[in-house]
Amino acid sequence: MDVGRKKLNVVFSTDCIKYPLTGIGRYAFELAQQLQQREEQIALTFLHGTKVRDSLAIASESAQTVQSIKRKLQKSKTVSEIYRLTFPIMKSFALRNFKDHIFHSPNYYLPPQVKHSIATFHDLSVFHWPQFHPAGRVHLMQKELHNTVKRASMLITDSNYTKEELMTFFGLDERKIAVAPLACNQQFHQRTEEQVKSVLNEYGLRWRGFFLYTGTIEPRKNILTLLRAYDRLPLIEKKNFPLVISGYKGWENEELFKLFHKGESEGWLRYLGFVPGKNLPALFSAANSFVFPSIYEGFGLPVLEAMTSGTPVICSNATSLPEVVGDAALQHEPEDVETLTSYLKMIVEDDSKRQLMINSGLVQAQQFSWSLCADKTIEAYQQVAKSL
Structure with a gap:
């Protein structure tokens, strides 16, 4: 069967979809909504934390309390280190029954030993501008992004510029990187x-x-x-x-x-x-x-x-x-x-x-839309599906 026409099984990570929706969280949410509408092409499942779900969780104000508790816990170096070491392994364990699926992380990081995986890189600021990230996490973030590049079947970027950066910085083949430009949410339009x-x-x-x-x-x-x-x-x-x-x-x-x-x-x-x-x-x-x-x-x-x-x-x-x-x-x-x-x-x-x-x-x-972003993302999925 032609891979381009085959219905793809995809697990989409939703950890970054938090209230209030900004930046990467907005990208992940808008893209997930578009992908859900492509039922003829994709069977979509969601990984939130270490739980696999059939539906997309909606970011809400009530989630702020949970996030604030998490932030307080992570201020403890011991808790933070335990979390860093165990959380990716727990994600890999949660995905153990989805070996015939493509896993997509819209926020840089990929857990270990997950085949057929894709990550979205939004920029390389952690390497070029490390001073704008929490000092204690810069080395860890750089190490984890190197790990992601090694683990990924394919990478997605928001722009051709970031694609070129990835090719130069990590010595990657251009065929391993797809560009899926971002779009605005519907709140932005002309007003009187x-x-x-x-x-x-x-x-x-x-x-x-x-x-x-x-x-x-x-x-x-x-x-x-x-x-x-x-x-x-x-x-x-x-x-x-x-x-x-x-x-x-x-x-x-x-x-x-x-x-x-x-x-x-x-x-x-x-x-x-x-x-x-x-x-x-x-x-x-x-x-x-x-x-x-x-x-x-x-x-x-x-x-x-x-x-x-x-x-x-x-x-x-x-x-x-x-x-x-x-x-x-x-x-x-x-x-x-x-x-x-x-x-x-x-x-x-x-x-x-x-x-x-x-x-x-x-x-x-008008050249930018979430529909186009989804189209380009699906093309990347189809590329990875050739190795399934």
């Missing part, structure tokens, strides 16, 4: 001023009257370059179009602190801290533009969320970002302050350019 009014009022913001950045404040996100570029704008433009930053402060240094203080005291910087997920889509669609000067991204989902929301994007031309934005964004070298400032001015002053960017961004965003 009336539809976002309550959220804007909550934060004291004006429709199309601010630039937006969302993401953790850490060196690879390049916030210093953004603040330096913004500070060069005329004060009247800065006050009329303040920079709104949403995200955790994962890192600070003296210059960053000074620029934050200067911006807030002069009225051109609004730091919102963590913004609930329900409010973010409204901020994206209400912004004049979205600014994302990141130095390193495995995919760069926020720029896609902005384009889908009908908001122009200014971003760096680094790593995977050009793949996502195509020709729809204004792109600059990551540390080119002068060019970034000129782009900020252009968006404020040139309405026709801004509208062209909105239109091209919406067209570019």
Whole structure:
């Protein structure tokens, strides 16, 4: 029988699907939902922890209590070490009766001695930027990812850039890596001023009257370059179009602190801290533009969320970002302050350019969907199925 037409048995790991759904958890949940709709191609089973289930568990607020207990327990070095040594073995044991299945981990890690397995690598930040991971876990994470590469029948990445990274870093054959681009969830779409009014009022913001950045404040996100570029704008433009930053402060240094203080005291910087997920889509669609000067991204989902929301994007031309934005964004070298400032001015002053960017961004965003992500994932499953 042609493997491409054969119904595939797949066990999908759901450990990363936790409340609130962000990042990898969102990817795993959206992909699992799409795969469930492909009943003619896939018979899907789920592994959550060490339990195999027939249905996809829904992440809920009630799960937070369990997660907080787990986090407290894992602060104990002894408990953490026991967990590290035993949990993967327990997973392998749980999968012992599924030898004719393909096992997919959407979050890097694979248990030992599981044949026909696939893992999704979202980036290689644990190797390139180890300082942004818990110090005690970096060596362990690096070791486990090396193990995953050895164990996997195939790997999946979110972008061609990360595929190239994996090939170079681990010396892998390109045929061992499939690319399955991410997509936005359905909350991100164009909205009218009336539809976002309550959220804007909550934060004291004006429709199309601010630039937006969302993401953790850490060196690879390049916030210093953004603040330096913004500070060069005329004060009247800065006050009329303040920079709104949403995200955790994962890192600070003296210059960053000074620029934050200067911006807030002069009225051109609004730091919102963590913004609930329900409010973010409204901020994206209400912004004049979205600014994302990141130095390193495995995919760069926020720029896609902005384009889908009908908001122009200014971003760096680094790593995977050009793949996502195509020709729809204004792109600059990551540390080119002068060019970034000129782009900020252009968006404020040139309405026709801004509208062209909105239109091209919406067209570019249509290239990405969870359905496409599922299609590419199934192609990887079919490749592994040839060895079943």
